[in-house]
Amino acid sequence: MAWVNAIIQGVLTGGLYALFACGLSLMFGVMKVVNLAHGDLAVVAGYIAIGVIAVTHVPVLWSFLIVVPIMAVLGYVLQRTVIQTALDRSVLTTLLVTFGLSVVIENGLLQFFTANSRGIGANLALVTGAFTIGSQISIAYLLLLIFAVAVAVLLGLQYFLSRSKYGRLIRAVADDKEAAQLAGADYRHVFGIAAAVAFATVALGGIAFGMYSDLDPTTGTDTILLFAFAAVVIGGLGSLWGTLLGGIVLGVAQQIGAQINISDELLAGYIVFLIVLILRPQGLISRGAQSS
Amino acid sequence: MSLTTETTARTAASFRVTRSQRNVAWTGAVALIVVVVFAFLPYIVYSGSTSILVQAFIVLTLASMWNLLAGYAGLVSVGQQAFVGLGAYFVLILALHGISPFAALPVAAIASGVAALPLWWLVSRLRTGYFAIATWVLAATIMLIIEKFSSIGGGTGLPLPGFAGMDPTLLTAYTYWAGLAVTVLSLAGIYLLLRGRIGLVLTAVRDDEVAARSSGSRVGLARLLVFVVAGIGCGAAGGVLAISQLQVQPSAVFSVQWTAEMAFATIIGGLGTIEGPIIGTIVYMVLQQTLASYNAWYLIILGLVAILVALFARRGLWGLVDERLHVRLFPVGYWLRTGNAASRGRRSG
Numbered sequence: 338m339a340w341v342n343a344i345i346q347g348v349l350t351g352g353l354y355a356l357f358a359c360g361l362s363l364m365f366g367v368m369k370v371v372n373l374a375h376g377d378l379a380v381v382a383g384y385i386a387i388g389v390i391a392v393t394h395v396p397v398l399w400s401f402l403i404v405v406p407i408m409a410v411l412g413y414v415l416q417r418t419v420i421q422t423a424l425d426r427s428v429l430t431t432l433l434v435t436f437g438l439s440v441v442i443e444n445g446l447l448q449f450f451t452a453n454s455r456g457i458g459a460n461l462a463l464v465t466g467a468f469t470i471g472s473q474i475s476i477a478y479l480l481l482l483i484f485a486v487a488v489a490v491l492l493g494l495q496y497f498l499s500r501s502k503y504g505r506l507i508r509a510v511a512d513d514k515e516a517a518q519l520a521g522a523d524y525r526h527v528f529g530i531a532a533a534v535a536f537a538t539v540a541l542g543g544i545a546f547g548m549y550s551d552l553d554p555t556t557g558t559d560t561i562l563l564f565a566f567a568a569v570v571i572g573g574l575g576s577l578w579g580t581l582l583g584g585i586v587l588g589v590a591q592q593i594g595a596q597i598n599i600s601d602e603l604l605a606g607y608i609v610f611l612i613v614l615i616l617r618p619q620g621l622i623s624r625g626a627q628s629s
Numbered sequence: 630m631s632l633t634t635e636t637t638a639r640t641a642a643s644f645r646v647t648r649s650q651r652n653v654a655w656t657g658a659v660a661l662i663v664v665v666v667f668a669f670l671p672y673i674v675y676s677g678s679t680s681i682l683v684q685a686f687i688v689l690t691l692a693s694m695w696n697l698l699a700g701y702a703g704l705v706s707v708g709q710q711a712f713v714g715l716g717a718y719f720v721l722i723l724a725l726h727g728i729s730p731f732a733a734l735p736v737a738a739i740a741s742g743v744a745a746l747p748l749w750w751l752v753s754r755l756r757t758g759y760f761a762i763a764t765w766v767l768a769a770t771i772m773l774i775i776e777k778f779s780s781i782g783g784g785t786g787l788p789l790p791g792f793a794g795m796d797p798t799l800l801t802a803y804t805y806w807a808g809l810a811v812t813v814l815s816l817a818g819i820y821l822l823l824r825g826r827i828g829l830v831l832t833a834v835r836d837d838e839v840a841a842r843s844s845g846s847r848v849g850l851a852r853l854l855v856f857v858v859a860g861i862g863c864g865a866a867g868g869v870l871a872i873s874q875l876q877v878q879p880s881a882v883f884s885v886q887w888t889a890e891m892a893f894a895t896i897i898g899g900l901g902t903i904e905g906p907i908i909g910t911i912v913y914m915v916l917q918q919t920l921a922s923y924n925a926w927y928l929i930i931l932g933l934v935a936i937l938v939a940l941f942a943r944r945g946l947w948g949l950v951d952e953r954l955h956v957r958l959f960p961v962g963y964w965l966r967t968g969n970a971a972s973r974g975r976r977s978g
Contacts (some may be wrong), residue, residue: 371758373707422940428757432705433896433939436761440889441932444925558885563769566762574759600777607770614751614763 338473339596345474347592351585352484353549356542357565358572358580359491360535366575367511367531370420370431374438375539376562381442382408382543383552387455397458397548405540412536413529420532421525439558446554454556457547464548483545487584490538491577497534498577507531567610586613656958667809671802679805683873685914686808687866690815691891692898692906692913694862697819699892700901701831702855705757707888708764711748711771712860714883715741716867718775721877724791725781731807734868738811741864745857753852765885772883786878789871804873811865820903822858823961827851889928893935899945903959908946 357379364370372378385407386400395403423434458464467477498504506527509517514524546552546561564587572583587606594605671679691709698704719737724730752763776784792800822828830851833841842848871877890913898909913931920927938945944952 365758371761373758373761419936419940426940426943429699429703429705430939430943432758432761433699433892434936436705436707436889436892437896437932437936437939440886440893441929441936444928444932448925448929558765559769562762563766566759567766570759570763604770604773604777607766607773610766611751611770614754 338471340593342474343592343596344589345476346480347589348585349476349480349484349588350549350592351568351581351588352480352487353542353545354564354568354584354587355487355581356483356490356538356545356584357561358568358584359487359494359577360538360542361562361565362569362575362577362580363494363531363535363538365569367507368416368420368424368528369428370424371435372420372535373432373435373562374442374557375565376560377439377442377446377557378408378411378536379539379543379546379561380446380552380554380557382540383457383547384446384450384455385540386457386544386547387552390457397461398463400457401541401544404544405537408536408540409533412532412534412539415536416529416532417525421528424528439562443554443557450554452553452555454551454553455547456551457544461548479548483549486541486545487581490541491581494534494538494577503527503530564606567606571610571613660958664809664813668806671805676798676801679801680873681914681918683805683808683869685910686812687870687873688890688894688913689906689910690812690862690866690869691887692894692910693815693819693903694859694866695888695891696895696900696903696906697822697855697862698859700895700905701823701828701835702852703835704852704856705761706764706859707761707885707892708766708768709859709863709891710883710885710887711764711768712741712745712863713867713870713887714768714772714775714879715744715860716864717871717877717882718781718867719864720868720871721787721789722781724789725787728791730789730791730868730872731803734807734811734865734872737868738861738865741867742857742861744864745860746853748860749853749856753849753856768883768885772879775883776879782877782879784879786876786881788876789874792875804869807872808869811862811869815862815865816903818858818862820959820961822854823903827854828961831855886928889932893928893931895945896935897931897938897945899947899951901944902947902951903961904947905945912946 357376361372361375364372364375382404386404389395389403390397390400393403419434419438420431423431463482464479466479467475469475496504498508506517506522507530509520510522510524510527510531517527518524542561542565543552546556550556564584568580568583568587570583571586572579572581586609590609591602591606595602597605667682670682691713695706695709698706698709716737719740720730720733723733723736728736748764748767752760752767755763775781781787823831830841830846830848833844833846834848834851838848867882870882874881894909894913895906896909897912898907899905912934916931917927920930942949
């Protein structure tokens with residue numbers, strides 16, 4: 338039963354990883370930008386949430402109503418200024434610039450908020466509570482909620498991209514930005530919208546992780562960016578639902594690893610990632626990983 | 630004016646292809662003098678100064694290797710700390726078996742280069758951003774694997790043995806010379822590599838990958854070689870780090886901060902020139918020493934400067950010098966000079 342429990346926990350944490358991964362996947366799919374500051378921005382969102390809760394006393398769960406718009410605006414502004422300028426230079430420049438941002442944000446958080454880890458709403462019944470099935474399986478309400486949020490976000494993204502006006506624009510610009518430009522779509526603005534959407538998911542990921550575990554300045558790269566990337570690669574690049582599949586595979590691998598030896602949780606996840614990288618390179622290449 | 634129109638407009642006889650516009654023999658002579666002066670420093674200055682220089686040697690070696698990867702081969706690796714860590718651990722493992730850490734240093738460097746082969750096989754399928762994060766994941770994975778072996782210190786690391794009974798002054802001097810040797814060999818190695826066939830292939834790939842491939846350049850092989858050389862260089866720097874710190878700690882040697890430092894120094898100095906990392910390392914050391922009492926501030930400022938340079942002065946500080954004076958201290962490219970003295974000529978590489 339312990340193994341069944343591990344698998345259930347893994348599937349549920351997969352939802353959290355999908356929440357990390359879908360923004361990374363969206364930015365690459367549309368702008369061909371691999372945002373190395375992705376995880377650090379999620380930590381920033383988490384810290385904003387902590388600040389917002391402390392200052393305005395909004396209920397913890399509703400803090401996202403304030404944090405998500407803030408991050409979306411930040412995403413739009415960052416895309417229209419720094420990232421677009423880098424894109425105009427070269428793909429290499431976007432990597433250098435987002436890596437620079439990542440290091441600056443991480444050390445900035447370290448400088449202003451110390452290396453102490455912080456949680457969000459750690460005393461909430463929802464965060465600590467769980468229900469049990471039988472004697473071995475215990476399911477945390479929080480993980481279930483995060484999984485539901487992840488599925489809702491993916492459904493929302495799918496609907497947004499396939500049905501809405503901006504979704505159509507984003508797909509058009511992702512396909513051929515010059516042609517879209519000729520047809521009257523300002524691709525810079527559309528890129529900004531896509532970044533705003535991606536940053537909104539980053540905000541949810543940061544808040545969710547702050548409730549699930551603790552945030553500290555290094556969480557952004559050590560955990561969020563690397564897990565998001567592993568989920569994207571395992572699930573198949575460029576596919577939204579692939580990020581959920583990838584997140585679940587990564588989560589299950591980690592939980593099974595932890596079941597074998599508690600210190601092997603991270604290693605098991607990365608080894609599964611490497612196995613996928615070795616065995617399914619054709620899948621990776623065909624979905625645009627090799628576009629240079 | 631494009632090269633083609635230029636060539637058709639003039640007769641071939643009026644062109645001259647040179648490595649440099651000026652004689653570079655003096656660069657070699659000055660470089661030799663600089664190395665000799667540096668080699669004699671331990672006899673003159675206090676050990677505090679040499680230990681700062683050892684740090685500068687490590688950063689310069691790392692930055693030059695990262696420049697080779699990103700500036701010449703287009704491979705942005707965010708996982709070079711994997712090789713820093715491997716180099717440090719190879720020195721530690723050999724030292725635990727009774728070999729002098731100084732004798733272990735070259736072995737550790739070669740071993741890091743050998744380790745680069747399977748790692749290249751894993752990440753070479755990915756390009757640009759995905760290559761970057763994949764190298765990062767690899768570095769994290771290697772650290773997790775090394776932490777599993779308690780005989781080499783597990784998650785906490787070990788002090789480096791092999792220095793018992795050694796005179797501290799002599800140890801400082803030897804460490805300094807080891808750092809100097811690693812740096813000089815790295816720079817010379819990169820210079821020779823880029824002046825040779827590999828340099829030509831890399832330049833061709835940078836200008837037009839499809840054209841380079843279709844004219845028979847062995848692009849994959851050139852990139853593999855660059856990755857291995859960078860592995861050797863970063864491994865050697867990691868070995869020097871272990872010797873200068875007298876201990877090896879997994880989270881310290883496998884820290885992504887190493888890659889941040891090498892990348893920032895290179896970008897600020899000038900990506901894609903041999904001189905760039907040298908200038909960048911000087912800027913880095915000055916900032917780091919000035920802001921030493923302000924914790925993480927030097928990295929924040931370096932990062933911001935690197936972002937601004939990457940966006941607005943893409944060829945870095947050396948690029949600004951080069952644009953005005955047309956100087957290359959270590960020319961690895963070619964100048965196409967026209968017969969017309971008024972025309973400035975074109976540079977490639």
